[in-house]
Amino acid sequence: MSTFLQCLSVQFRVIGALVMRELQTRYGRDNLGFLWLMGEPLMFASGVLVLWRLVRGEFQQGIPVITFTLLGYIPMLLFRHTVSRVLNCLRDSSALLYHRPVTLLDVIFARILSEIAGNLLTFAFAFGVLFATGLMDWPTQPALVFLGYFYMAWFTTGVGLVLGCLSDRSELVEKFWTPLSYLFIPLSGAYFLAAWANDTWREYYLLLPTVSAFELMRAGFLSDYVRSYWDQPYIAVWSASTTLIGLYLFRSAHRHFVVR
Amino acid sequence: MERGIHRAIDDVSFTMNRGEKIAVLGLNGAGKSTLIRILSGVELPTKGTVERQMSLSWPLGFNTGFHPAMTGNDAARFVARVYGKPFPEVRGRADDFAELGRFMAEPIRSYSSGMQARLAFGLSLAVDFDCYLVDEVIGAGDQRFQRKSREELFEKRVNCALLLAIHSPDIVRSYCSKALIVHRGRAKIFEDIELALEIYQGL
Numbered sequence: 001m002s003t004f005l006q007c008l009s010v011q012f013r014v015i016g017a018l019v020m021r022e023l024q025t026r027y028g029r030d031n032l033g034f035l036w037l038m039g040e041p042l043m044f045a046s047g048v049l050v051l052w053r054l055v056r057g058e059f060q061q062g063i064p065v066i067t068f069t070l071l072g073y074i075p076m077l078l079f080r081h082t083v084s085r086v087l088n089c090l091r092d093s094s095a096l097l098y099h100r101p102v103t104l105l106d107v108i109f110a111r112i113l114s115e116i117a118g119n120l121l122t123f124a125f126a127f128g129v130l131f132a133t134g135l136m137d138w139p140t141q142p143a144l145v146f147l148g149y150f151y152m153a154w155f156t157t158g159v160g161l162v163l164g165c166l167s168d169r170s171e172l173v174e175k176f177w178t179p180l181s182y183l184f185i186p187l188s189g190a191y192f193l194a195a196w197a198n199d200t201w202r203e204y205y206l207l208l209p210t211v212s213a214f215e216l217m218r219a220g221f222l223s224d225y226v227r228s229y230w231d232q233p234y235i236a237v238w239s240a241s242t243t244l245i246g247l248y249l250f251r252s253a254h255r256h257f258v259v260r
Numbered sequence: 261m262e263r264g265i266h267r268a269i270d271d272v273s274f275t276m277n278r279g280e281k282i283a284v285l286g287l288n289g290a291g292k293s294t295l296i297r298i299l300s301g302v303e304l305p306t307k308g309t310v311e312r313q314m315s316l317s318w319p320l321g322f323n324t325g326f327h328p329a330m331t332g333n334d335a336a337r338f339v340a341r342v343y344g345k346p347f348p349e350v351r352g353r354a355d356d357f358a359e360l361g362r363f364m365a366e367p368i369r370s371y372s373s374g375m376q377a378r379l380a381f382g383l384s385l386a387v388d389f390d391c392y393l394v395d396e397v398i399g400a401g402d403q404r405f406q407r408k409s410r411e412e413l414f415e416k417r418v419n420c421a422l423l424l425a426i427h428s429p430d431i432v433r434s435y436c437s438k439a440l441i442v443h444r445g446r447a448k449i450f451e452d453i454e455l456a457l458e459i460y461q462g463l
Contacts, residue, residue: 010344013342020337100301255304
């Protein structure tokens with residue numbers, strides 16, 4: 001048992017080193033350095049929010065627009081951005097593998113974790129600013145917000161592992177992902193409340209796994225305005241299976257890996 | 261267009277013992293780099309196995325992930341964490357060899373190629389591997405670097421194994437006990453260094 005724990009601690013250390021390297025090399029030390037990890041998505045988010053607020057006014061269908069927009073945009077950004085950063089991530093990692101403790105799985109995890117961390121920081125910062133200016137209220141049920149975000153992050157990790165591994169074996173993955181990622185925007189549940197669907201359609205709507213994550217987060221903020229619907233076991237199963245499939249695929253990833 | 265399997269190296273088999281210094285001789289394109297990649301574990305052989313019972317350095321002379329935006333200190337921190345050594349020690353020992361001083365806080369992109377080589381070398385010395393893989397790096401560089409690297413590898417680390425891909429016969433003669441000649445994807449170990457060098461010159 002001690003060797004398993006030793007291996008795990010080595011893995012944490014290696015992933016930690018890779019994450020640090022990721023932060024240092026993506027943004028360097030000039031011009032605010034790694035704060036750009038938040039900066040990129042924050043700029044997008046602000047633009048989207050301003051636009052929506054101007055176009056829609058303060059409320060839409062009885063729901064505060066700013067909260068609604070932020071809760072749709074940030075988790076969706078987490079998924080789309082992380083997956084796009086994971087595709088072909090392995091391709092440039094030959095140099096790192098020369099260090100014997102570093103494995104392909106470590107490289108992918110480091111990439112996924114740094115993206116999640118960046119997104120979380122963005123979320124916290126954006127909420128902080130909006131709350132301070134009175135444009136957003138404090139969540140009525142913060143635990144649900146965390147839970148929803150957690151599911152989104154877990155689901156993203158699972159999909160990231162699978163696509164990250166497969167993208168190294170075939171260029172088709174990247175080609176298919178580009179159009180699919182745009183389809184994901186409406187199909188994710190980011191901008192459509194389950195409450196807006198009638199009972200029969202709502203059942204089908206909840207078959208989209210990420211809908212539950214969005215609904216949980218919305219419940220955390222908007223429970224005074226609208227009822228939310230979710231299926232925790234459903235998204236948990238999706239997240240767990242994709243994660244397990246991803247980990248399984250990584251067992252043979254090195255065999256298929258081409259050193260560049 | 262012809263397609264098929266290109267065997268970069270074929271049917272290679274040898275043993276390396278602790279403290280042994282083996283020179284790898286061969287023309288460019290003979291398969292030396294492939295051999296080093298397989299030994300380092302980054303590439304898996306299509307057939308056969310590599311059994312390692314010594315800790316193995318990254319191949320010195322290869323590009324191994326020290327990104328140009330990282331500083332010397334960042335690189336030392338990276339190596340310290342990956343290999344589980346304390347950072348001050350790694351940084352200290354690396355700089356003792358590399359003699360970069362205040363440049364340790366500067367990004368690697370601002371270094372000359374000589375400085376980059378000294379940093380990578382210094383970092384690998386700080387980790388105390390049982391076996392070092394070196395790809396022609398100590399044949400190049402200024403005379404101070406050459407002297408220091410020979411001192412570190414051959415005098416201070418008598419008990420370390422060394423696999424050295426090199427073109428310089430003097431180093432082979434002075435320090436290596438065996439030579440592996442790689443030619444057109446085949447390889448053979450020679451215990452007679454003079455014979456091996458003769459064969460290599462004749463390739």
